[in-house]
Amino acid sequence: MEAITIPKGFRVTPEQFEQLAYTEQLARLELNATGELIVMTPTGGEAGEKNFNLYIDLGNWNRRTKLGKAFDSSTVFVLPNGARRSPDVSWVKLERWDTLTPQEKRGFPPIAPDFVIELISPSDLKNQRYEDLQAKMQEYLDNGVKLGWLIEPSAKTVEIYRSGQQVEILNNPQTLSGEDILPGFTLDLSEIF
Numbered sequence: 001m002e003a004i005t006i007p008k009g010f011r012v013t014p015e016q017f018e019q020l021a022y023t024e025q026l027a028r029l030e031l032n033a034t035g036e037l038i039v040m041t042p043t044g045g046e047a048g049e050k051n052f053n054l055y056i057d058l059g060n061w062n063r064r065t066k067l068g069k070a071f072d073s074s075t076v077f078v079l080p081n082g083a084r085r086s087p088d089v090s091w092v093k094l095e096r097w098d099t100l101t102p103q104e105k106r107g108f109p110p111i112a113p114d115f116v117i118e119l120i121s122p123s124d125l126k127n128q129r130y131e132d133l134q135a136k137m138q139e140y141l142d143n144g145v146k147l148g149w150l151i152e153p154s155a156k157t158v159e160i161y162r163s164g165q166q167v168e169i170l171n172n173p174q175t176l177s178g179e180d181i182l183p184g185f186t187l188d189l190s191e192i193f
């Protein structure tokens with residue numbers, strides 16, 4: 001079977017997106033609010049390891065506190081603007097998650113997470129996707145996300161996105177606080193940087 005190239009700006013309907021997302025196994029797919037299909041390449045070993053460490057830290061905190069539900073990068077959320085997005089790591093407060101029907105929980109949940117992490121991988125830098133990720137973080141905020149971290153391991157920087165506030169940029173932080181969104185959660189960045 002010959003590989004297909006999806007041109008930048010290619011548009012699909014939400015129904016076509018769901019069909020593609022359920023059948024495509026080699027790449028992560030997202031759909032922006034205007035219907036543009038976004039094909040994201042799989043991560044390499046280093047980025048995969050860093051993502052895994054993020055999952056572990058958030059997952060361990062979440063298991064202890066039982067305050068919400070944590071998700072990996074394979075989870076697609078339907079945002080209020082209609083976009084279908086897959087944060088690298090995300091979390092939804094339990095009270096909000098419990099408002100969804102069982103069917104909504106099984107499919108692509110129609111809810112914006114309360115918290116997201118996007119990890120900039122070497123392929124993101126190579127393909128000049130940094131600005132796209134910044135725009136994605138702003139889209140998260142515009143759709144109800146309360147706190148987001150855009151982590152750039154090679155530069156050892158973190159952009160912190162908070163609802164109703166300017167983006168804060170930290171250079172070589174040792175830890176990050178979950179603030180009042182994730183009470184008591186602290187991320188040690190030594191495994192990421």
